[in-house]
Amino acid sequence: MKSFRDEAVESVTRARAEFNSGESHRLRYAALELRFAIETLVYDRAHSYGDDFPEAERLAWQPQQVLRALVLLDPMTSEDFSICIEHESLPEGGINLGKAKSLTMRHVNTHYHRLGNFLHSETLKQRTQDSEERSAQVRSRIEGTLEFLEERLDAQIINMIAGSAVDFPCERPGCGNTVRRFVPESAEEVWAECVVCNARYRILLREREFEVRREGVRIDCPNPQCGREEFVWPEKVEIGNLWTCTHCNEEVKFFHVIARPKGPLANTDTFSLGFDELKPETANNSKAVQTEMK
Numbered sequence: 001m002k003s004f005r006d007e008a009v010e011s012v013t014r015a016r017a018e019f020n021s022g023e024s025h026r027l028r029y030a031a032l033e034l035r036f037a038i039e040t041l042v043y044d045r046a047h048s049y050g051d052d053f054p055e056a057e058r059l060a061w062q063p064q065q066v067l068r069a070l071v072l073l074d075p076m077t078s079e080d081f082s083i084c085i086e087h088e089s090l091p092e093g094g095i096n097l098g099k100a101k102s103l104t105m106r107h108v109n110t111h112y113h114r115l116g117n118f119l120h121s122e123t124l125k126q127r128t129q130d131s132e133e134r135s136a137q138v139r140s141r142i143e144g145t146l147e148f149l150e151e152r153l154d155a156q157i158i159n160m161i162a163g164s165a166v167d168f169p170c171e172r173p174g175c176g177n178t179v180r181r182f183v184p185e186s187a188e189e190v191w192a193e194c195v196v197c198n199a200r201y202r203i204l205l206r207e208r209e210f211e212v213r214r215e216g217v218r219i220d221c222p223n224p225q226c227g228r229e230e231f232v233w234p235e236k237v238e239i240g241n242l243w244t245c246t247h248c249n250e251e252v253k254f255f256h257v258i259a260r261p262k263g264p265l266a267n268t269d270t271f272s273l274g275f276d277e278l279k280p281e282t283a284n285n286s287k288a289v290q291t292e293m294k
């Protein structure tokens with residue numbers, strides 16, 4: 001069976017033939033083939049991760065969506081790099097084994113969307129423009145994407161995966177996803193994000209073990225009869241939002257604080273967004289919010 005990468009090569013080859021024909025109506029076929037090439041290159045990268053690619057994103061077809069899941073799984077998928085080997089027996093500088101050329105979200109957004117414009121008939125406004133000038137613009141843009149993709153397909157290092165994956169269940173109630181993140185060998189700390197619910201985590205790596213801390217806010221319930229600590233997901237901490245304490249069932253409202261630049265606020269507790277272990281901080285923080293019993 002043909003690999004996704006083989007299909008990308010075939011699409012780019014056909015796009016080059018359409019482009020080189022010089023006939024302006026064939027540029028639309030070149031654009032279509034190039035869109036296929038971008039899709040299959042992104043699928044090829046996802047396929048290279050096998051079962052590590054998130055189950056939740058396997059039905060996705062939009063390259064942006066698949067690439068987002070890839071970058072969350074392993075940010076290295078969107079990086080260009082080269083690999084060298086060095087040894088005392090080798091000349092200074094070692095031997096360069098080649099380059100990896102990747103697709104970033106910016107690339108996909110730019111090229112994929114731009115090509116989509118050429119798959120439609122000219123609009124009323126475009127009809128009023130100089131047709132030769134417009135045709136030259138379309139040719140130049142398609143050529144830009146063609147060269148960009150040919151360069152990616154010429155890279156010597158393909159679909160390299162480094163490091164190892166850590167995974168853990170997402171802690172957001174009702175999400176049920178497994179968060180998975182590739183981490184480089186030497187990393188001590190990396191971030192991770194749940195591809196389903198966007199919960200963010202900090203992963204602290206210690207030799208063969210790792211510890212996970214979710215991003216959010218720890219607050220003490222302002223009800224004087226309760227005062228117990230609760231974890232609040234970051235997007236809930238919005239000015240005007242209501243939050244119900246799970247211990248005493250009291251409703252609490254977040255509202256703005258105008259803080260003095262120095263010194264603590266009297267009779268209030270303020271909190272800043274951070275990872276799980278963060279405790280209430282002083283009001284000297286731009287994201288400071290205050291809680292109020294409703």
Ligand SMILES: [Zn+2]
Pocket residue numbers: 170171172175176177194195196197198199
């Ligand atoms: Zn989640």
Ligand SMILES: [Zn+2]
Pocket residue numbers: 221222223226227228245246247248249250
């Ligand atoms: Zn409470």
